[in-house]
Amino acid sequence: xxxxxxxxxxxxxxxxxxxxxxxxxxxxxxxxxxxxxxxxxxxxxxxxxxxxxxxxxxxxxxxxxxxxxxxxxxxxxxxxxxxxxxxxxxxxxxxxxxxxxxxxxxxxxxxxxxxxxxxxxxxxxxxxxxxxxxxxxxxxxxxxxxxxxxxxxxxxxxxxxxxxxxxxxxxxxxxxxxxxxxxxxxxxxxxxxxxxxxxxxxxxxxxxxxxxxxxxxxxxxxxxxxxxxxxxxxxxxxxxxxxxxxxxxxxxxxxxxxxxxxxxxxx
Amino acid sequence: xxxxxxxxxxxxxxxxxxxxxxxxxxxxxxxxxxxxxxxxxxxxxxxxxxxxxxxxxxxxxxxxxxxxxxxxxxxxxxxxxxxxxxxxxxxxxxxxxxxxxxxxxxxxxxxxxxxxxxxxxxxxxxxxxxxxxxxxxxxxxxxxxxxxxxxxxxxxxxxxxxxxxxxxxxxxxxxxxxxxxxxxxxxxxxxxxxxxxxxxxxxxxxxxxxxxxxxxxxxxxxxxxxxxxxxxxxxxxxxxxxxxxxxxxxxxxxxxxxxxxxxxxxxxxxxx
Numbered sequence: 424x425x426x427x428x429x430x431x432x433x434x435x436x437x438x439x440x441x442x443x444x445x446x447x448x449x450x451x452x453x454x455x456x457x458x459x460x461x462x463x464x465x466x467x468x469x470x471x472x473x474x475x476x477x478x479x480x481x482x483x484x485x486x487x488x489x490x491x492x493x494x495x496x497x498x499x500x501x502x503x504x505x506x507x508x509x510x511x512x513x514x515x516x517x518x519x520x521x522x523x524x525x526x527x528x529x530x531x532x533x534x535x536x537x538x539x540x541x542x543x544x545x546x547x548x549x550x551x552x553x554x555x556x557x558x559x560x561x562x563x564x565x566x567x568x569x570x571x572x573x574x575x576x577x578x579x580x581x582x583x584x585x586x587x588x589x590x591x592x593x594x595x596x597x598x599x600x601x602x603x604x605x606x607x608x609x610x611x612x613x614x615x616x617x618x619x620x621x622x623x624x625x626x627x628x629x630x631x632x633x634x635x636x637x638x639x640x641x642x643x644x645x646x647x648x649x650x651x652x653x654x655x656x657x658x659x660x661x662x663x664x665x666x667x668x669x670x671x672x673x674x675x676x677x678x679x680x681x682x683x684x685x686x687x688x689x690x
Numbered sequence: 691x692x693x694x695x696x697x698x699x700x701x702x703x704x705x706x707x708x709x710x711x712x713x714x715x716x717x718x719x720x721x722x723x724x725x726x727x728x729x730x731x732x733x734x735x736x737x738x739x740x741x742x743x744x745x746x747x748x749x750x751x752x753x754x755x756x757x758x759x760x761x762x763x764x765x766x767x768x769x770x771x772x773x774x775x776x777x778x779x780x781x782x783x784x785x786x787x788x789x790x791x792x793x794x795x796x797x798x799x800x801x802x803x804x805x806x807x808x809x810x811x812x813x814x815x816x817x818x819x820x821x822x823x824x825x826x827x828x829x830x831x832x833x834x835x836x837x838x839x840x841x842x843x844x845x846x847x848x849x850x851x852x853x854x855x856x857x858x859x860x861x862x863x864x865x866x867x868x869x870x871x872x873x874x875x876x877x878x879x880x881x882x883x884x885x886x887x888x889x890x891x892x893x894x895x896x897x898x899x900x901x902x903x904x905x906x907x908x909x910x911x912x913x914x915x916x917x918x919x920x921x922x923x924x925x926x927x928x929x930x931x932x933x934x935x936x937x938x939x940x941x942x943x944x945x946x947x948x949x950x951x952x953x954x955x956x957x958x959x960x961x962x
Contacts, residue, residue, distance in 0.1 A: 454955065488958055491793050495952040509952070517795040525958050526789035529711065529781075531718045540714070543707030544794045570718070586790070 443502070444469045444594050444626035445490055450499035452485050452650075459485040461650035462499070467643075469593070472620055472627040474637035474658075476670070477647035478678050483630040484525070486647070487596050490628070491521055504594060517545055519594040522587040524602055527579075530572030534563055534582050537571055538589060545590035557585040561615065577608040584612060591623060598630045609633075613640055634671040644670065646677055653677050700803070704796050708804030712778050713811075726812055730766050730820035737762040738828040756830045757916050758886065763824060763832050764846060764912055765885045766817055768905055769876050771850030772857075774812035775805045776872040779858040783866055792957055798948060802941070805858070806851050813847075838915055841926040842908050848933035849904045850876075855940040859947030865956055884909050904929040904936065 445467040452460040460482040467473050475483045488494040490501055492509035501508040506515045528537045535554060542550040558564045561581045566574060571582060580600070587595060600616070601609035613636060620627055631637055637644060638658050646654040646661070654661055654677070658670055665673045716722055741758040782788045791801065824830045832839065857875055861868045882896070883905035889897050900906045907929035911922045951957050 484958070485955070488955065493789060493792055493952065493957045494955045513795065513797065516793065521793055523789065527786040528790070529715065529785045529787050532711070532714050536714045540707050540711040541794065543710065544704050544796050546701070546703055
């Protein structure tokens with residue numbers, strides 16, 4: 424094989440996996456009789472921001488949990504930053520982070536104490552400076568010495584985001600990052616995520632029900648339904664394919680089994 | 691960020707971070723601190739007066755001064771050691787913080803080591819005042835046992851950690867619905883550990899079961915010290931050997947239960 428042949432040939436699975444931030448290959452998760460995730464495969468390039476869309480029970484959270492190593496797949500494989508999960512998780516957990524409505528920060532600890540604990544868990548150097556930077560960036564200064572349990576929902580979300588960014592992760596997994604936030608705070612969080620991604624060339628995988636959020640932030644969308652990938656493309660391409668002008672309309676079409684606005688069973 | 695330390699060996703920084711987390715929690719909550727002191731003090735007062743009463747009316751107990759109150763203090767080391775371990779673990783479940791920890795570079799062994807150190811800290815807060823109370827009220831000086839006290843203490847704390855590790859694994863796997871096991875499991879072994887009476891009191895067949903438990907050796911050893919003034923190294927070494935097996939087995943069980951929790955997805959739910 425010549426050098427030219429090699430350059431023009433498509434990359435192998437192994438090459439794609441090692442260069443990708445996340446590579447998911449034929450992933451399946453079965454809980455007793457429920458097939459929560461059903462043979463999905465995708466690969467996210469580094470520096471990309473991808474939205475994982477789907478209704479309740481579509482398998483988004485389980486997929487993210489398997490990528491993080493919190494849930495073991497029934498079959499299939501996951502590679503994160505070139506390492507197999509969960510077997511090689513020790514090599515990557517310090518380079519990634521996450522935010523999820525399924526976990527909380529300890530309520531009795533102050534914001535500063537929480538960030539100090541997590542900063543030490545992630546072996547962050549110059550931790551005081553890092554906390555000060557995050558406090559300034561995420562507007563935490565006014566309540567940094569207040570117990571987490573005494574904060575409003577919006578303040579808690581910003582603290583959770585500060586925890587997720589404490590180690591300046593190369594990969595950020597976000598499950599409903601703006602759920603239960605007012606529009607102003609939600610917009611503010613999205614702007615911060617955009618800035619963070621650009622400044623750090625970070626990869627972000629975002630599970631959300633908020634279509635406007637996905638349209639604004641994501642350069643790629645993966646739509647899941649009943650554990651399977653229904654579609655996977657740029658937001659524009661998906662909207663064009665469904666002949667729709669918003670992702671929300673596409674989402675409703677997918678959820679209700681319609682193609683171009685027509686019920687599939689009626690066609 | 692120190693990438694190298696994230697995946698090589700045990701990190702003292704991460705263990706320190708977890709201890710800091712529990713220390714912040716203790717300092718932020720006076721009921722938690724009070725609870726550490728309240729029950730051991732109540733125990734030693736109740737049993738101390740009972741010992742006084744019995745000693746005044748029974749010749750044997752007059753000679754065997756301190757066996758009851760000594761047993762209460764040592765039992766509290768065993769029970770409180772396990773509770774100190776398990777409550778720190780439960781704090782993560784109650785706070786819904788376990789997912790954050792499991793997703794961080796913290797390794798299971800580091801998590802368990804931090805819980806062990808916290809059990810010692812919580813024990814010191816509760817049991818040291820208890821021993822001083824016993825000295826002040828009943829003139830029972832547990833520290834007069836000298837170096838043998840270290841052997842008794844180490845064996846009890848090793849058993850408490852083994853039980854703590856195992857029940858934490860059960861809660862991890864089964865959620866907070868299994869929380870009651872944390873509070874009751876140690877009481878299940880109390881009759882067989884022969885805390886307040888010698889092993890010879892038990893039926894012969896039950897004695898064989900009792901001798902499989904390290905605390906049985908410790909309480910027999912304590913009675914030998916207080917009544918015969920003899921330090922039974924044979925008992926302490928036997929207890930140590932069984933404790934070594936229990937610690938390895940409980941750690942193995944914890945890892946198996948953690949794996950099962952990952953399979954079942956219970957690290958995400960953590961509920962009932």
